[in-house]
Structures are given as C-alpha cells and as structure tokens.
Amino acid sequence: MKLSANLKGALFSAFYFSLFISIAFISKDVFTIIIFTIGFVLAINLMAKALHRIKVPMKLANIISLIASLFFLYLLLVLLIPTVTREISNFIVFLNDFFQNAQWKILLQNQPESIVNNVEEFMNSLQPKAIEMLSRFIEVIPTYGQKAFTFLFFLTIGTIYFTFYFESFKAKLQYLYPKSLxxxxxxxxxxxxxxxxxxxxxxxxxxxxxxxxxxxxxSILGIKYQLLLSFWAAVTNFIPVIGVILEFIPMIIVGVSSGLTTMLIFLLTMSIIHGIAFIIFISIMKDYGRVNPVITIFSLLILGSIISLTGALIAVPTAMIIRVFWDVYIKPELERS
Structure with missing residues (x-):
C-alpha cells in the first residue's frame, strides 16, 4: 500500500517526537533541562519579536531579551529561595500545631457529629503524610544543591546559545524529512x-x-507565610487542571488559622485573581492553542505518570502538538474525496 505524502510526513513527525520523549527514559534530569531551556528560549524569542516590531534590530532585540530574562531569573532565585526555604521549616511547625489542635473544626461548628467524625478521621490520616512530605523536602534540599547548580549552569549556557541559533534551528528541522515532505x-x-x-x-x-x-x-489580610504561599501559587499555575487544587489546599489550611471570615475573604479574593489571570491568559493566546480539554487531561495523566512533574508541565504543549499534527497531516487525508 502506497502512503500519501501527508501520511509519510505524519510517520516521520511521530517518530521524531517519540525519539524526543525517549530522552526522559534515559535521563529525566537531562530531559528537564532541555524542556526548561526550550521554554525559556521560546519566551525570549517572543519578547525579541515584540521589540523588533518597534524597530529594534533583531540581534539587539535578542540580546536585550536574553539579558533581561537571565537577570530576572537569577534575581528571583537570590531573593526568593533562601526566604522560602526558611519559611518551609516554620510552615512544618505550623502544620503540626494545626492538626494537633484540630483548628479545622472551626469550619464544622453546628455540623452533625457524623460529618465531624469523618473529617477528623481524614485529617488524622492526612497529618503524617503532609508532615512527612515537607520534612523530606527539607532533608533533600542540601543534596539537591549540586543538581540545582548543574541545572542552572546548563540552562544558562543552553539558553544563550539556543537563543541566537533558534531561527536557524527551526529552518533546518525540515531537512530531517525527504525533499517532497x-x-x-x-x-x-x-x-x-x-x-x-x-x-x-x-x-x-x-x-x-x-x-x-x-x-x-x-499581606493586607494578615495571613502568614505570604512569600511561601505566593511562590507556591505561582509555581502550581504552570500545572494544568490540578494546579489550582494543589494551590488552594495549603492556602485554606493557613486561612483557617486566621479565622473563618478572613479565610472566606481570602478565597473570594483568590477567585477574582484567578479570573483576571484567566483573562490575561486568553487575551495573549487569542486564536492560538484551542485544545480539546479531553486531550489535555489525557496528556496530563499519561505524561504525569511517565515523566512526573516535567510531564505535567508539558501536558498542554503536547496537546497543542497533537492538535497541529492532526490539522496538518491527518485532517487533510480524511477530507480527501
């Protein structure tokens, strides 16, 4: 059976994508560095294009975007990481007191005893898991110092080189295919x-x-661990679907200790913030990346289980690739008479 040009191209593209994903099975650390480097370069490239539109030469636009991005990244790390690490230790102590004093019972006043008992049983089972997870995180921070240095070193070097050769790299990808494709x-x-x-x-x-x-x-509402929880909120927003749930769990726990009224005001405020963030996201995306939510969820489940956190981060981009793959290669074949 003779394959059409579209189906041949589909086979080549599927093979190369599978080859790329297979790097994760060889070394998750290397794959993570590659993913973050590509993401960083894509953001820098779009910033450079924006500067180029206002008559800044493209090479100069790349240099400005690169320096600004790397400066902001390292400034953020220097300012945030030490403080966030210290707050995690305090947060573990707070969590232990929260569970031992059963502060969550504030939310269950005037509720049936059966509901209180069920929630209490759940909280008692959650306590050791939450404390153990955070304690392990504190323990592995020193051991991950070397890995963090290696990650930042290769991320920086890769970003610098890839930024200047990105357009050339994109142009040469076509040579991985036969001339007719x-x-x-x-x-x-x-x-x-x-x-x-x-x-x-x-x-x-x-x-x-x-x-x-x-x-x-x-800060305005007087809720503790502002830096830790706001850093957590920013990070979890990179994870589709479940990111918001992961974000709100520690916020609710801390909010309860500040009082029921404060917690409700805070949750309402965060809902408004997320609504505005969604508007920002949609306004930038516009006609880009309209992906079927089912594909996104399956990408999250499959890649998250295979490549853990990095897989969850690339779930939406993978869904986008699948959509483009469908539109470019498969859909034209299905519409042929």
Whole structure:
C-alpha cells in the first residue's frame, strides 16, 4: 500500500517526537533541562519579536531579551529561595500545631457529629503524610544543591546559545524529512512553535500575576507565610487542571488559622485573581492553542505518570502538538474525496 505524502510526513513527525520523549527514559534530569531551556528560549524569542516590531534590530532585540530574562531569573532565585526555604521549616511547625489542635473544626461548628467524625478521621490520616512530605523536602534540599547548580549552569549556557541559533534551528528541522515532505514539515513546525511560544508567555505572565497578587492579598489580610504561599501559587499555575487544587489546599489550611471570615475573604479574593489571570491568559493566546480539554487531561495523566512533574508541565504543549499534527497531516487525508 502506497502512503500519501501527508501520511509519510505524519510517520516521520511521530517518530521524531517519540525519539524526543525517549530522552526522559534515559535521563529525566537531562530531559528537564532541555524542556526548561526550550521554554525559556521560546519566551525570549517572543519578547525579541515584540521589540523588533518597534524597530529594534533583531540581534539587539535578542540580546536585550536574553539579558533581561537571565537577570530576572537569577534575581528571583537570590531573593526568593533562601526566604522560602526558611519559611518551609516554620510552615512544618505550623502544620503540626494545626492538626494537633484540630483548628479545622472551626469550619464544622453546628455540623452533625457524623460529618465531624469523618473529617477528623481524614485529617488524622492526612497529618503524617503532609508532615512527612515537607520534612523530606527539607532533608533533600542540601543534596539537591549540586543538581540545582548543574541545572542552572546548563540552562544558562543552553539558553544563550539556543537563543541566537533558534531561527536557524527551526529552518533546518525540515531537512530531517525527504525533499517532497519538507514544505508540510515546515508548516507543522512553524505552527507548533508559534502556538507554544504564546502558551509559554501567557502562562508565565498569568502565573506571575497570581503569585504577586496573592502575596499582596495575604499581606493586607494578615495571613502568614505570604512569600511561601505566593511562590507556591505561582509555581502550581504552570500545572494544568490540578494546579489550582494543589494551590488552594495549603492556602485554606493557613486561612483557617486566621479565622473563618478572613479565610472566606481570602478565597473570594483568590477567585477574582484567578479570573483576571484567566483573562490575561486568553487575551495573549487569542486564536492560538484551542485544545480539546479531553486531550489535555489525557496528556496530563499519561505524561504525569511517565515523566512526573516535567510531564505535567508539558501536558498542554503536547496537546497543542497533537492538535497541529492532526490539522496538518491527518485532517487533510480524511477530507480527501
């Protein structure tokens, strides 16, 4: 059976994508560095394009975007990481007191005894798991110092080189295909990079907005561990679907200790913040990356179980690649008479 040009291109693209994902099975650390480098370069490239539109030469725009991005990254690490690490130790002590004093019972006043007993049983089972998880995190921080240095070193070097050779890299991807398939391959890669670029920038801005807004909201309301929880809020917004749930769990626990009224005001404020962040995300994405939620959920489940956290982070980009793959290669075949 003779395959059409589209189906041949689909086979080549599927093979190369599978080859790329297979790096995670060889070394998750290397795969993580590659993913973060690509994401960082995509964000820098989109920033450089924006500067180029206001008549800044492209090479100069790349340099400005690169320096600004790396400066902001290292400034953030220097300012946040030591303080967040110290707050985690205090947060463990707080969690232990929270469970031992059963502060969550404030929310269950005037509730049937059966409900109180069920919640109490759940909280008692949750306590050792939560404390153990955070304690392990504190223990492994020193051992991960070397890995963090290696990660940042290769991320920086990779970002610098890849930023200047990114357009050349995209142009040469077509040469991985036979000559008759290169035009379609170029269309596939250009559309893929274009959509993922917008997704990365939209997610970065939305996550930064949520983190900064959460910090100010907690500071105004007098809720403790503002820096830790706002940092957590920003990070979890990179994870689709379950990220918001993970974000709200520690916020609710801390909010309860500040009083029921304060907690309700805080949750309402955070809901408004997330609504605004969603508007920011949608306004940047516009017509880009309209992915079926079912595909996104399955990508999250499959990649999250295979590649853990990094898999969860690339779930939406993978869903975008699948959508572009369908539109470029499969859909034209199905519509042929």
């Amino acid at each position: 290169r035009d379609t391959a170029s269309k596939f890669y250009n559309e893929t990079f274009n959509q993922i670029e917008h997704y990365v920038v939209a997610t970065l801005l939305a996550s930064a907005f949520v983190g900064i807004s959460a910090f100010f909201a907690m």
